[in-house]
Amino acid sequence: xxxxxxxxxTPIGVPRVARRRWISSDAALHAIFALxxxxxxxxxxxxxxxxxxxxxxxxxPGTHAEYTLRNWLDLTSSGVIGTLVTTCxxxxxxxxxxxxxxxxxxxxxxxxxxxxxxxxxASVGLSFFFPGFILAMAWVILASPGGIFNDILxxxxxxxxxxxxxxxxxxxxxxxxxxxxxFAFFTLRGPLLSMDSSLEEAAYASGANPWAVVRRITLPxxxxxxxxxxxxxxxxxxxxxxxxALVGIPGHVNVLATELYLLTSxxxxxxxxxxxxxxxxxxxxGLSIFxxxxxxxxxxxxxxxxxxxRIRQLSLGRVRPLAHLACFGYVLLSFVIxxxxxxxxxxxxxFVANPFEAAYTFRNYQQIIDSPxxxxxxxxxxxxxxxxxxxxxxxGTLIAYSTHRLKPRxxxxxxxxxxxxxxxxxxxxxxGFLWSYVYLPIYGTLWVLxxxxxxxxxxxxxxxxxxxxxxxxxxxxxxxxxxxxxRIASFRRIVLPLLRPALQSAYFLLFIAYFREIAxxxxxxxxxxxxxxxxxxxxxxxxxxGVASALSVIATLITVTLMAAVMRAPLRL
Amino acid sequence: xxITVKNLVKRFDxxxxxxxxxxxxxxxxLVSLLGPSGCGxxxxxxxxxxxxxxxxxRIEIDREVVFDHRAGIMVEPWHxxxxxVFQSYAIWPHLTVFENVAFPLRIRRLPRxxxxxxxxxxxxxxxxxxxxxxxxxxxxxxxQQRVAVARAIxxxxxxxxxxxxxxxxxxxxRDQTRAEIRRLQRELNVATVYVTHDQAEALSLSDRILVMRxxxxxxxxxxxxxxxxxxxxxxxxxxxxxxxFDIEIRSIDDDSLQGIAPDGTxxxxxxxxTTPGPARVMVRPDRLRIATERxxxxxxxxxxxxxxxxxxxxxxxxFEYAVAVGPTVLRVFSPDEIAEQTPVVVSxxxxxxxxxxxxxxxxxxxxTAWA
Numbered sequence: 001x002x003x004x005x006x007x008x009x010t011p012i013g014v015p016r017v018a019r020r021r022w023i024s025s026d027a028a029l030h031a032i033f034a035l036x037x038x039x040x041x042x043x044x045x046x047x048x049x050x051x052x053x054x055x056x057x058x059x060x061p062g063t064h065a066e067y068t069l070r071n072w073l074d075l076t077s078s079g080v081i082g083t084l085v086t087t088c089x090x091x092x093x094x095x096x097x098x099x100x101x102x103x104x105x106x107x108x109x110x111x112x113x114x115x116x117x118x119x120x121x122a123s124v125g126l127s128f129f130f131p132g133f134i135l136a137m138a139w140v141i142l143a144s145p146g147g148i149f150n151d152i153l154x155x156x157x158x159x160x161x162x163x164x165x166x167x168x169x170x171x172x173x174x175x176x177x178x179x180x181x182x183f184a185f186f187t188l189r190g191p192l193l194s195m196d197s198s199l200e201e202a203a204y205a206s207g208a209n210p211w212a213v214v215r216r217i218t219l220p221x222x223x224x225x226x227x228x229x230x231x232x233x234x235x236x237x238x239x240x241x242x243x244x245a246l247v248g249i250p251g252h253v254n255v256l257a258t259e260l261y262l263l264t265s266x267x268x269x270x271x272x273x274x275x276x277x278x279x280x281x282x283x284x285x286g287l288s289i290f291x292x293x294x295x296x297x298x299x300x301x302x303x304x305x306x307x308x309x310r311i312r313q314l315s316l317g318r319v320r321p322l323a324h325l326a327c328f329g330y331v332l333l334s335f336v337i338x339x340x341x342x343x344x345x346x347x348x349x350x351f352v353a354n355p356f357e358a359a360y361t362f363r364n365y366q367q368i369i370d371s372p373x374x375x376x377x378x379x380x381x382x383x384x385x386x387x388x389x390x391x392x393x394x395x396g397t398l399i400a401y402s403t404h405r406l407k408p409r410x411x412x413x414x415x416x417x418x419x420x421x422x423x424x425x426x427x428x429x430x431x432g433f434l435w436s437y438v439y440l441p442i443y444g445t446l447w448v449l450x451x452x453x454x455x456x457x458x459x460x461x462x463x464x465x466x467x468x469x470x471x472x473x474x475x476x477x478x479x480x481x482x483x484x485x486x487r488i489a490s491f492r493r494i495v496l497p498l499l500r501p502a503l504q505s506a507y508f509l510l511f512i513a514y515f516r517e518i519a520x521x522x523x524x525x526x527x528x529x530x531x532x533x534x535x536x537x538x539x540x541x542x543x544x545x546g547v548a549s550a551l552s553v554i555a556t557l558i559t560v561t562l563m564a565a566v567m568r569a570p571l572r573l
Numbered sequence: 574x575x576i577t578v579k580n581l582v583k584r585f586d587x588x589x590x591x592x593x594x595x596x597x598x599x600x601x602x603l604v605s606l607l608g609p610s611g612c613g614x615x616x617x618x619x620x621x622x623x624x625x626x627x628x629x630x631r632i633e634i635d636r637e638v639v640f641d642h643r644a645g646i647m648v649e650p651w652h653x654x655x656x657x658v659f660q661s662y663a664i665w666p667h668l669t670v671f672e673n674v675a676f677p678l679r680i681r682r683l684p685r686x687x688x689x690x691x692x693x694x695x696x697x698x699x700x701x702x703x704x705x706x707x708x709x710x711x712x713x714x715x716x717q718q719r720v721a722v723a724r725a726i727x728x729x730x731x732x733x734x735x736x737x738x739x740x741x742x743x744x745x746x747r748d749q750t751r752a753e754i755r756r757l758q759r760e761l762n763v764a765t766v767y768v769t770h771d772q773a774e775a776l777s778l779s780d781r782i783l784v785m786r787x788x789x790x791x792x793x794x795x796x797x798x799x800x801x802x803x804x805x806x807x808x809x810x811x812x813x814x815x816x817x818f819d820i821e822i823r824s825i826d827d828d829s830l831q832g833i834a835p836d837g838t839x840x841x842x843x844x845x846x847t848t849p850g851p852a853r854v855m856v857r858p859d860r861l862r863i864a865t866e867r868x869x870x871x872x873x874x875x876x877x878x879x880x881x882x883x884x885x886x887x888x889x890x891x892f893e894y895a896v897a898v899g900p901t902v903l904r905v906f907s908p909d910e911i912a913e914q915t916p917v918v919v920s921x922x923x924x925x926x927x928x929x930x931x932x933x934x935x936x937x938x939x940x941t942a943w944a
Contacts, residue, residue, distance in 0.1 A: 473661050473663060475659040475660070475661050475662075475663035476663045476665060478622075478624050478650070478657075478659070478663065479657065479659055479663035479665075479721075479724070480665075480676070481623070481624065481649070481650040481651050482622055482624070482650050482651075482653075482655055482656070482657040482725075482734075483651075483676050483677035483680060483724065483728075484651050484652075484677050484680045484681055484728070485651055485676070485680045486649065486651045487651075489651075489680065490651075493676075494665055497667045498665070498666065498667055500667075
């Protein structure tokens with residue numbers, strides 16, 4: 001601080017900030033919080049309350065009906081119990097296998113001399129954003145009794161005993177594992193990366209061999225993250241609607257989500273029983289999420305952040321090619337082969353397994369452009385995803401700022417409310433809106449979908465923005481206040497620009513989630529509010545695989561492009 | 574009058590953080606709030622800034638009431654004429670150095686030309702004029718600290734508030750910046766509150782020091798007063814190294830007294846007291862003289878303690894000795910080199926031996942009792 005001596009900062013009458021009396025900033029904040037709270041409560045509680053109401057009614061929404069306990073008593077019927085057992089078995093298998101695969105991949109990447117680390121992480125990211133219902137369709141094309149895989153096995157190679165029927169419980173688990181493994185990978189990656197590597201190095205220094213280190217140090221320290229991953233994968237599997245709908249219903253394997261759909265969509269509809277099934281299902285997922293939260297709070301291993309030390313990389317030796325094969329084999333099965341199968345199916349006239357016998361054409365793509373219904377579904381999807389994600393982001397940001405910074409009275413309630421959708425399956429939220437929108441003036445408009453999606457994916461926004469907000473030094477905002485900027489100006493000029501990376505990520509995440517959502521939409525779409533995912537599904541169910549595949553290819557391209565934006569966004573600031 | 578704080582009370586979750594604190598700071602005066610973490614010094618500063626709302630009391634800045642719980646006045650921070658330097662500097666990473674410093678002016682909608690000239694002058698004063706267009710993310714800790722200071726002074730606030738501004742700098746930079754802050758504050762001639770837990774900072778920077786503990790001001794005074802005449806053990810400890818021992822007071826004069834140390838040595842000390850009896854006195858290590866028994870001839874038999882050197886540490890400018898006197902160990906600073914295990918005589922002037930008042934809640938380990 002060389003002063004130079006000649007340039008004293010004489011007070012030249014900086015004008016004091018005029019006290020704006022038109023509205024005290026406290027009152028404005030209270031109003032904003034009250035609005036945020038009411039909107040959130042409305043969005044989350046309306047479907048839940050409607051479901052509860054519906055579960056005690058003899059008839060569907062909007063019909064003349066009476067109160068009854070029958071729907072709850074029917075839960076104990078053997079059919080529902082059987083479905084519950086099937087659901088849980090499938091979910092447990094999916095969770096265990098996905099967590100094992102995801103954990104193994106994370107360990108290979110962050111603890112060994114696995115060669116193509118960056119490529120693998122990027123590929124797993126691709127699989128992560130590949131929509132589940134498109135993956136399921138691709139696997140139907142590949143492994144249904146008349147699909148490519150079986151055709152090659154029996155037709156070309158004459159091997160009958162290896163035939164695989166995707167329309168089965170095994171098929172559901174297979175596709176779900178492919179779909180959910182990336183989630184397990186990304187859940188376990190963080191804890192493994194932030195774990196203090198000197199803990200493992202100390203074990204090496206004490207004379208332990210690599211296997212002993214994994215067994216006695218790494219695994220025990222990763223216990224809580226592994227548990228957390230298991231619970232989350234379990235919930236994802238129970239929630240899963242598209243995969244069991246595409247491969248389970250044809251094979252007469254029903255899980256709770258598809259059962260609920262069948263109860264609602266086929267006559268005679270039993271929306272009352274569907275409501276009680278949905279609530280029971282939410283109880284299962286809600287409890288799992290609650291348990292997962294408890295696990296996360298108990299934090300296992302001591303962590304270090306921002307240390308530049310790299311842990312010694314374990315040499316895989318002769319096992320290395322095997323590791324490469326396994327990991328990239330996964331990428332092939334979960335993304336590359338399905339994508340190729342879809343692209344192939346979209347470009348041929350009639351489905352034949354052998355690409356050399358196929359007649360190639362663009363008519364499937366032409367048909368998309370020519371069909372007004374499909375074009376409309378496209379626009380609907382863009383409106384709901386683009387505009388809806390903006391609303392979701394706005395609400396999520398207001399909630400995150402309220403619960404992390406303002407903390408007015410009632411903020412804990414808001415926190416709990418906004419994280420509730422974590423534990424409610426999409427199809428159940430859809431059913432809740434089905435039960436409630438009949439009574440609201442938004443019936444038959446896209447607003448139903450927007451409200452439903454905003455509610456369903458609210459935690460995506462609050463968690464992403466909240467995580468960044470927690471990391472922002474509170475003093476950055478206080479320094480703006482001390483510099484004369486009132487709360488709203490400080491938020492606009494300091495907090496908002498600093499949150500920009502998180503806001504961008506959250507927006508794209510929401511966009512992708514809304515874009516590919518099918519479970520919540522399945523029950524509440526109407527002819528005029530059809531969206532892309534529903535169109536694809538409808539074409540596929542009508543055995544029009546060509547158009548369904550063409551639409552899937554377009555949807556996948558859009559998703560992957562957006563994913564690239566998500567991956568890049570956090571790097572900017 | 575720069576700042577007036579009256580009977581300030583602040584509680585968090587039922588715990589009293591500030592307990593009826595009052596003080597005044599004149600224009601151009603720099604006052605340090607000194608104390609250990611949790612003593613309420615930062616909370617006091619944040620109350621002045623308006624970042625915390627106190628439960629009781631009254632705060633005036635430039636004679637304008639900014640808080641009064643009786644009158645129900647709470648002026649928000651953005652309406653107070655303050656400049657504040659945060660411990661973390663709080664430099665906005667999405668703005669350039671220039672825009673960081675210009676922020677208080679932009680918020681006040683100053684004409685563009687004035688903004689440029691003021692920001693340039695402020696950056697000049699902290700020696701960062703060359704970095705104006707640099708992104709704030711690319712600054713070192715020391716540079717960030719200067720930007721924070723420039724931002725705090727650019728709008729010529731009525732008061733400057735520093736919240737441990739040097740605690741994140743390395744030792745050498747800290748010494749340098751300390752001197753510069755002092756010079757800048759002199760030049761601006763603005764009432765300044767400086768929160769620190771570093772005694773050297775408080776002693777060297779301040780016109781006055783308020784030593785705080787458990788939300789209460791234990792002693793207020795100039796650095797010299799606080800250092801030379803602390804009123805209790807806590808204050809003595811807060812502003813420098815100190816030796817304590819207990820004596821039995823036998824006779825009392827106007828402003829001095831005579832007592833007996835447990836080993837029988839006669840101690841003459843400085844301080845006012847009305848009744849004889851047990852008391853505690855303090856001597857700073859740099860006020861103790863140390864000499865080998867052989868060299869120590871002809872001195873009066875007053876304030877002379879016999880001991881043995883247990884340990885010697887070379888600190889560059891002087892040695893630090895640990896001298897065992899009976900069961901107690903005294904710290905002595907001396908430029909003279911004497912070997913360990915040498916029997917020595919430690920002596921001091923009566924005016925350097927200060928009688929301490931009762932310490933309400935002596936922390937364990939504080940007392941080097943002359944048991």
